[in-house]
Amino acid sequence: MYPTDQPITINGVTLQGPHLPRQEEILTPEALDFLAMLHRRFDSRRRELLQARGEVRRRIAEGWTPGFLPETRTIREDDSWRVAPLAPGLKDRRVEITGPVDRKMTINALNSGAKCWLADFEDSSTPSWENMLAGQVNLKDAIRRQIDFTTPEGKEYRLGGVQLVDRPTIIVRPRGWHLEEDHLLVDGQPMAGALVDFGLYFFHNAKELLRRGRGPYFYLPKTENHLEARLWNCIFVVAQDALGIPQGTVRATVLIETITAAFEMEEILYQLRNHAAGLNAGRWDYIFSIIKNFRDRGEDFVLPDRADVTMTAPMMRAYTEQLVRACHRRGASAIGGMAAFIPNRRDPEANEAALRKVREDKTREAADGFDGSWVAHPDLVPVAREVFDEVLGELPNQIRARRRDDVQPDAQALLAVSQTPGAITEAGVRMNIEVGIRYVESWLRGNGAAAIHNLMEDAATAEISRSQIWQWINAGSQAQLASGEGTRRVTRDWVETLMEEEFARIERQEGDRFDDAREVFAASALAEEFPDFLTLPAYRQFLSAEAPLRRELSGAAA
Numbered sequence: 027m028y029p030t031d032q033p034i035t036i037n038g039v040t041l042q043g044p045h046l047p048r049q050e051e052i053l054t055p056e057a058l059d060f061l062a063m064l065h066r067r068f069d070s071r072r073r074e075l076l077q078a079r080g081e082v083r084r085r086i087a088e089g090w091t092p093g094f095l096p097e098t099r100t101i102r103e104d105d106s107w108r109v110a111p112l113a114p115g116l117k118d119r120r121v122e123i124t125g126p127v128d129r130k131m132t133i134n135a136l137n138s139g140a141k142c143w144l145a146d147f148e149d150s151s152t153p154s155w156e157n158m159l160a161g162q163v164n165l166k167d168a169i170r171r172q173i174d175f176t177t178p179e180g181k182e183y184r185l186g187g188v189q190l191v192d193r194p195t196i197i198v199r200p201r202g203w204h205l206e207e208d209h210l211l212v213d214g215q216p217m218a219g220a221l222v223d224f225g226l227y228f229f230h231n232a233k234e235l236l237r238r239g240r241g242p243y244f245y246l247p248k249t250e251n252h253l254e255a256r257l258w259n260c261i262f263v264v265a266q267d268a269l270g271i272p273q274g275t276v277r278a279t280v281l282i283e284t285i286t287a288a289f290e291m292e293e294i295l296y297q298l299r300n301h302a303a304g305l306n307a308g309r310w311d312y313i314f315s316i317i318k319n320f321r322d323r324g325e326d327f328v329l330p331d332r333a334d335v336t337m338t339a340p341m342m343r344a345y346t347e348q349l350v351r352a353c354h355r356r357g358a359s360a361i362g363g364m365a366a367f368i369p370n371r372r373d374p375e376a377n378e379a380a381l382r383k384v385r386e387d388k389t390r391e392a393a394d395g396f397d398g399s400w401v402a403h404p405d406l407v408p409v410a411r412e413v414f415d416e417v418l419g420e421l422p423n424q425i426r427a428r429r430r431d432d433v434q435p436d437a438q439a440l441l442a443v444s445q446t447p448g449a450i451t452e453a454g455v456r457m458n459i460e461v462g463i464r465y466v467e468s469w470l471r472g473n474g475a476a477a478i479h480n481l482m483e484d485a486a487t488a489e490i491s492r493s494q495i496w497q498w499i500n501a502g503s504q505a506q507l508a509s510g511e512g513t514r515r516v517t518r519d520w521v522e523t524l525m526e527e528e529f530a531r532i533e534r535q536e537g538d539r540f541d542d543a544r545e546v547f548a549a550s551a552l553a554e555e556f557p558d559f560l561t562l563p564a565y566r567q568f569l570s571a572e573a574p575l576r577r578e579l580s581g582a583a584a
């Protein structure tokens with residue numbers, strides 16, 4: 027038993043922060059040894075790759091435009107290689123439900139009737155130590171079918187009686203490479219959140235999953251290039267050897283959700299080819315990545331209101347079609363993304379509208395050749411299933427049936443940002459502010475996904491909101507409001523006035539976190555220096571093990 031609330035060091039691994047329920051089951055000395063091994067072998071490479079991201083960004087700011095890499099041309103042109111055959115539980119992925127790994131949602135997702143469940147430590151989860159550790163407990167219990175839950179009001183949750191084959195395949199999404207977990211230090215350095223999430227899940231469950239006819243499967247978020255994919259591949263090889271399980275047991279689906287990764291889709295599959303399962307079109311972070319990377323490149327890269335950047339915009343069509351082509355050429359699954367419309371059981375009209383819009387979105391994806399797609403809510407599972415059932419017929423996927431050889435890699439099409447129809451409007455600026463603050467408030471309370479105005483908001487959509495504001499302010503005369511609304515520029519002063527007004531409109535409740543949320547949102551939307559991720563300073567200020575001390579010090583300084 028570890029001492030309560032005191033930092034403790036075992037074999038160079040320091041555990042700090044509050045003592046959490048059942049932590050002894052997860053943070054066993056053997057599991058900590060495994061994490062320390064991963065950190066010591068791979069963290070310096072992670073840091074180098076993060077630094078390389080910064081260099082690419084600097085080159086883009088100086089006028090360089092990313093494109094297909096000349097040095098990897100042979101990989102793209104060689105038609106002979108394929109990824110490993112689809113693994114058990116991953117052949118038919120027509121409907122995947124996504125969601126955070128809290129106990130109730132875990133049970134609901136596993137009872138949802140979806141083919142797969144993306145168990146999310148990332149966009150939809152606040153990365154508090156409590157959430158991250160509880161997620162590991164919940165997954166361990168779920169895999170062993172020993173999970174139930176009772177709300178304080180007495181509502182009971184347990185796994186339904188379906189057979190293993192009908193239970194969604196679990197695919198875990200660890201945190202991105204940028205986030206650190208400073209409740210676990212190795213040799214005095216915080217571990218990468220990604221290695222903690224991957225390592226603990228793999229260590230405790232890989233063998234059990236194999237015994238049950240499945241495997242340790244992962245979604246890899248926010249990858250920026252094929253070298254980052256190579257790092258993951260090296261981690262998989264070492265992890266499988268360390269546990270003595272066969273090479274190739276791990277499978278990874280990589281989210282293509284950065285503009286640089288869009289130029290390296292086949293190279294990413296190639297690096298991971300013995301472990302690759304597919305690619306996913308993570309549309310929200312993709313839009314964020316375009317804003318972030320091209321934020322100071324002038325009018326060719328200024329996007330209209332967030333609501334106008336839809337999947338039918340030319341750049342989004344190019345991205346999704348090229349993704350299906352890359353996957354099917356290499357025998358991998360192409361998985362569609364998240365339509366943000368959330369059903370509402372209390373409002374039939376909003377519910378109807380959400381079902382209609384999601385159906386439209388999934389219909390386009392299925393027709394484009396995707397093998398399946400994501401839904402955010404159990405009530406959307408039947409809609410997506412119906413759409414894909416119709417296109418797939420008896421087939422489990424469209425990998426062979428829709429090769430999409432009619433699509434060609436096309437850099438110009440991926441970069442056709444200025445062809446996105448729409449306009450910047452005052453309503454759009456206000457919406458970004460209001461929704462951004464509301465989302466951050468939810469995140470600070472530990473809920474990393476929220477339905478706001480019947481739309482799903484998570485870390486990726488919040489990044490779009492705050493980075494659009496930043497770009498519109500800093501793009502100067504290139505970000506004019508729609509002509510019907512005069513020629514007002516989006517200035518910092520004006521945004522601050524709108525922020526005051528929107529903030530005043532928000533209904534407050536005892537114990538809410540709106541003051542903190544406004545501070546976090548303003549700091550990233552109005553900052554002179556664009557923070558790489560909204561969640562990075564917010565983590566340090568509010569969730570890190572040193573956060574209470576840091577806040578105390580800044581309070582004392584004030």
Ligand SMILES: CC(=O)SCCNC(=O)CCNC(=O)[C@H](O)C(C)(C)COP(=O)(O)OP(=O)(O)OC[C@H]1O[C@@H](n2cnc3c(N)ncnc32)[C@H](O)[C@@H]1OP(=O)(O)O
Pocket residue numbers: 123124125126130131132134135146149150310311364368369370371401402403404475476477481482483484486487
């Ligand atoms: C950009 C990206 O990365 S997209 C992927 C990441 N984002 C996500 O995964 C978001 C997933 N979705 C969600 O978290 C939720 O649907 C929300 C927060 C948007 C809305 O949730 P709620 O406000 O609870 O919706 P609602 O009240 O309609 O839920 C009805 C029931 O469905 C459950 N439910 C809703 N969404 C999910 C889900 N994704 N997984 C499991 N159960 C769910 C709720 O827990 C609730 O259960 P209960 O009736 O037993 O209490």
Ligand SMILES: O=CC(=O)O
Pocket residue numbers: 149281283307308309310311312363364486
């Ligand atoms: O992770 C998915 C996204 O759209 O971002």
Ligand SMILES: [Mg+2]
Pocket residue numbers: 149247248281283308310311486
């Ligand atoms: Mg994302």
